[in-house]
Amino acid sequence: MWNGFAHWLRSAPIADPVDRRNAPVMQVLLLFYGALLPLTWVWHAVTRGIQAGEPVVLLMDMVIAALAWVSIAMIRHGRFRPAIVLFLAPQLISMGITFFALGVQSQLLDPAPTMLTLVISGLVLGRNALWIAFGLLMLVFATGFVSDAIRATQLGVPLRRALANAPVILISYSLITIVLDRSIKALRESLAESDARGRDLQREMAERERAQAQLIHSQKMEATGRLASGLSHDFNNILDVISGYAEQRHDIPDIENRDARDAAFSKALGSVEVAAARGTALTRKLLTFSRHDMARPQVFDAVRLIAELQPMLRQLLPRNIRLDMPDPTEPLPVRIDRSEFEMMILNIAANARDAMEQGGRFGIRLEGKPDGIVEIALSDTGHGMDDDVLQHIFEPFFTTKDAVDGTGLGLAVIRDLLKTAGGNISVRSTVGEGTTFLVQLPLEPAPLPG
Known part of the structure; x- marks a missing residue:
């Protein structure tokens, strides 16, 4: 069952080799989002109920879950990168709305959505997308800090307390983005070198196959020539025998007795016939050689x-x-x-x-x-x-x-x-x-x- 599911994940018609490698993991992630987000809110509603300010977050999560299923459908049709963009864009919008509604302080306990946005942007879409996502996240955090500042002013809390985490968040996310950028660059370069080596290896293997085919052809030609020469050498031995009997015709007329002369002729011709039969057997073996006829003991x-x-x-x-x-x-x-x-x-x-x-x-x-x-x-x-x-x-x-x-x-x-x-x-x-x-x-x- 798992093998069939894994084959289904890898069967998406994606042309780019890197995107084709990332497609199975992204489809699993989207399946989790599409299925677990609604189930999580059902469990939350049953155990705690929907609190004030949460309906907006619930609505955005349901939109994200629906778009996760749409993204899966797009990947199955070969539109990998647009599917990932369609998934990340509402994530950033949802985080912006949530941060504006609830502030930064309430979201610091669960940094997974912001981190996941950076990782997916960089590893799947590339370094440019990573820095774009970083800039948008900083805008989201800025929106949250503005909300926290407004709330602090209304409650009479010092403004520095509302913005106390701003330098830490900026430095932390900047360092994470830089590390991701360097890692992605090294990974992409390694993949490019690997693909280049693979193409070089394929060319080398093709050249070796061509050289091997030429070598085999030349060896076949050499073996065929030597085989033909060897058969002709054996056939010459038979022709030598026939020639020897043919030369006896000069001696036979000297025999005075007609019966003896006829007997000599008959013996010589009989021997020629036997030698010719040997030659026929040899040529028959040559004709049957290509059919791999076995010897007949x-x-x-x-x-x-x-x-x-x-x-x-x-x-x-x-x-x-x-x-x-x-x-x-x-x-x-x-x-x-x-x-x-x-x-x-x-x-x-x-x-x-x-x-x-x-x-x-x-x-x-x-x-x-x-x-x-x-x-x-x-x-x-x-x-x-x-x-x-x-x-x-x-x-x-x-x-x-x-x-x-x-x-x-x-x-x-x-x-x-x-x-x-x-x-x-x-x-x-x-x-x-x-x-x-x-x-x-x-x-x-x-x-x-x-």
Whole structure:
């Protein structure tokens, strides 16, 4: 309930931010005036009755209570300052009439109305309104002192007794007004500085958001370019295989036996078809990349698949690199995306080729461990890597190749692929002696599909 009332107080359509902050308190004050003044006079009439000279005060209080409700209505329509002026003006008029009718001495016991007039004028309407209210209050007090002087003359009381409080009141209210003026000035300056800092902060945040958006855009462009370059690097590996088979056309016409020649043609074209299928799988992944398609793991025999990759590996590696393939063993089933696994083997083989420009040996070894792990070792006799390179080899975009030859994405993608499949990859390398990548995958207990 209170939250709803507080929301209602803050919902007045006031444009000025300072007035909007003051509006809830002023509405509560006006509600008290509008409701409590009539109730106070009812209680006064029941307990003491209406005394001589009080009907004028009663009438003015009822006018003030009515104007308090009118002021609330004005605030609810966004007319904040006119509403406060409408409330203060009859207050000053009422005090002037009351002081003239009853004198200053009878009003000194309750300084709240005069003090409240000063505070509201200064804090809500500003410093100019504060000094105007101070001047009007001094006029009200002067009216009261004139009334006290007339009364003292009629009763034969010395005039100095009627005006005894005049210097104290003037000095007291002057000091209060000066303190309020200084406090209001400091408060307004603080609010202005706070608003200025707020606007500066908003501008700074907007500039930072624009800079961040530009940075993100540039990072996206860089990542997209590197991704495209990495895919094109992998695709080039496939094209190298296709080119290798295409070059065999020069050797096939030398085969005299027609059946053997046809078989060679069929084998070469079949291998080209397999390599093209690998390229199709790669381009399909590029097309589905924006749709965040997940990998499709399946169970297959790692031994059989690597044996099927042998023709492609022989075409990928130049003639001066010897290829050592594993001997047929019992099936070693694993669960991983098949096409990603093939691309992993080809990617590591392509890196080994680049590390053996003068020739060498690339070998693959498979072994089933007693702890349910399939271990695949891919070794080369290339130039190897030092410790500094080994520390960063699996980091995205880290590469020791030229920009046109590598992007540093291959090994990072392989590591993430194996982790997703529950596996791991590590590397051992010695400068001048070669490198061995050790791939480990869980041995799949489920039977292989027929």
